[in-house]
Amino acid sequence: MKIYLMHQTHTDIGYTDRQEKITLYHIDYLKQAIRMSEAIAAGKESWNGFVWNNEMFWIIERFIEATDPTWHTRLLEAVRRGHIQLTANYLNMTDLVDARILKKYLQRAKTFGKAHDVRIDAAISMDINGWSYGYAQALADAGVRHFYTCIHNHHGFVPFGRKHVPFLWETPSGERILVWHGDVYNQGNVAKLVPDVIGHGTAEGLKTQAIIDPKRLAYAKRWLDDYIESVRSQGYDYDFLPLVTKGILVDNAPPNPHIVEAIDAFNQAYGDQLTIEMVGIHDFFDMLEHKALDLPVYKGDWTDWWSDGFASTPKSLMAYREAQRNYEKIHYLKQAGYPFAPVMLDALEYNLMMYAEHTWGYFTSVSEPWNKMTMKLETRNEMFAYKANELADRLLDDYQMAHGEMAKAVGRPMCYRITNPYPHPIVEMVQLHINWWEEFLVAEGYVITELGSDEPLPYQEIRVDEKARRQINVELSLPPFTSKTLTVIPKNQPVRLMPFDPLFTRDTTYDYTSPYLDNTIEATMFHLESPYLTMRFKTGEGVVECIDRLTGKSLVRTDCEAPLFAPIYEWTPVAMPTGEEGLAVKEARRAFGRNRKVMATQRAIGRLIDVKVLETGPLLGRVQLKYALKGTIHCAVELTVHRNSPRLDVALLLGKDTVWEPESMYLSLPFTTGADRALWLDKTGCPIRPRIDQLPGTLTAFYTTQTGYIIEGQDTAIHVAMPDSPLLALGSLEPGLIKTMDGTLPNVDKQNAWLMNNYWETNFATSLGGFYRFDFVVLITAQPDAETALEAMRRLSRKALVYQVSDYA
16 A cells, blocks of 8 residues: 655635735745745755645745745746645635636636646645536636545545545536545645654754654554545545644644654564655646546535534624625626726735635634634634625725716706616616605605606605605616616605595505505505515414415425524533633533434514514515524514515514524525425526535535525425525425435425524634624525526626716706
8 A cells, every 4th residue: 555645735715824924924934835846856855755736826826926926936947846736726715715816816826827837636635525517617717637535524524435536527518527535735744744843043044853753653654544544444445544634733833844754664663564755736636537436426515514604703703794795896897998906906806815715713713712812713714704895885985986976066957867787677666765864855745756757656664764765666777787877856746634445544554455455555454465476474373374366385394393584592501610611612512413402492583572563555565574483683684575566575673682602593495386396596607506416425404595595396496595695505494314415305495594604613703793684585486497597597696887967968
């Protein structure tokens, strides 16, 4: 047996130190590796065989930015000597990243390789537990032919139920990437193949010496024998085995050339039984291809077990998702010819990429949430989301100002430009706002028209922002990349001295529907109805009925664990001995494994205690359902139906208290068409059918979506947009033995939006306390094809630009 040992750092943007400090470390690590290469070229024979795999291309970009051309030349020389091998993966990502940003950043390595005639056709990804099917396509598009993975299966798991599995991953468009699905990235350290090193400073720099301990070598031999036996028990029958190591046993580790000295000593002692060779990523895959193994081909999503941690920071996550949606507008407007500021646009894209990287905080994030480093790293990470949000807003501000937006000014006319920034037509209920200082203009009444027209448009007014502003809802349709200008024209409207309804039923109560009124939309404390939907409410339960009026069918599963739109809270009690509270809450979380909960986890379902009618009018009807729910100081769900669309807007308004124990919050979405054929999820770069379009043995309990999901029925489709909360949990919320992808689980199952959690014992945030608004949009339509339905769902979260302009034509 021959061990191929690959040496790298494992890049976390955070976790072990401040994000900006990590950047400095990695720049210096690359300098260290260059000096090591130069020492070998100058005759340092004891380091012959040293190879440093530059794990992330992000490191190369930061190095190029921070150093002068002399260093750039030295880097390329080290690469050409084979002592440093470059890879294409930009960072270890979550599924939050969208396809445009991901592809753009993966292409950077390809561009660099071509410009400097160096090889970059392999990618490494460490730690994280999966990659979207669209990620495979993005890798292939960037020229990546080889992909080496090192899954850390804490709170996660490996596909196929085995480690060290080579296979061909077929992309959605048919390319094939040679993958080696390996083991966790520190096995060389755990095996004690990495020697202890002592050093001292000199005028020439740091001088180091390895301690080659025969006892450590003997331990390494026993460990490797046991490891090989364990791998063999899975059916592994190759005469070689790749392992990965770091320079020291810590993430963000430096290069260590003394490892080859330990390898030489090991081979001298045990080479007749087992040999070790340090190799680069390209060397390993060249060897693998030379063997011409008969490998299986797999298609589908490598669903990520670790993509739930971002729900520990729901507020910055919402800001990030809004930035993504605004970036989409910017992308299309740029394609249409608008010259956005390139420096600002680059910064937006970089911040979008960085927030979606898998590292969230400091390693003490749970046991010591008050630790200054915990607070620094969490804040630094959230800054990526908030900076992206700010930059996207500023870029759109620039566009609107260039297209006539007026700042506040004395006498500013009430003219509003509505621009469709998308390459497809839109039909949207847009909101125009009249401020309190403009109240004198409209106090006696007004009409809404298109500028230059006398034809009034239907609208519905509601009061917002402590009822200080009027929000005028107007339904508009716009072709791609076009605008309309609406104007509010003061017009004296006679005020009725008594209601139109002779029964006066709507003056004091909402428990009776008068036959003398326009009842196209009905809103009472007991039900909400449009021409398309009927919902009924029951005290103590919530929404007990949701009917598609066009088919007469219920849209709610009969096996749901909570009523439709009911908030669900889970928590796990933890005993906290004085002085050991931090360790207690951390250790309790370790037991959560892959379930994200344990038998002791308790669950509370929101109990409906009140309903208030907020709005009813010619275009909209809106009610608020007030819930009593443990873990919250305020919990309400607002439901809005539309006269002219089979659309339902849902908003969960949440005041969450702070607890240290593990907890999660969900919103029940148990939809069904009554004859479900498939559930499609919009993932990064490629839609999938969960539990169908996946690699064997992958996660089936929850998924990250870019925009939402659809359910295909026989004659109906349900579209669910999730603009603020990207996690969808499928199946029962009860803990149990994990069930991975094996083709037996239903594709359409119980659905819950997973809004927030803090069950991780490290890295991710602990406190979920604060006030939140989670929006959802549900659309019921006749059944189109899946791609058409997915695109209709994506459009539910897209909004036109609305800004005030002059009335001068």
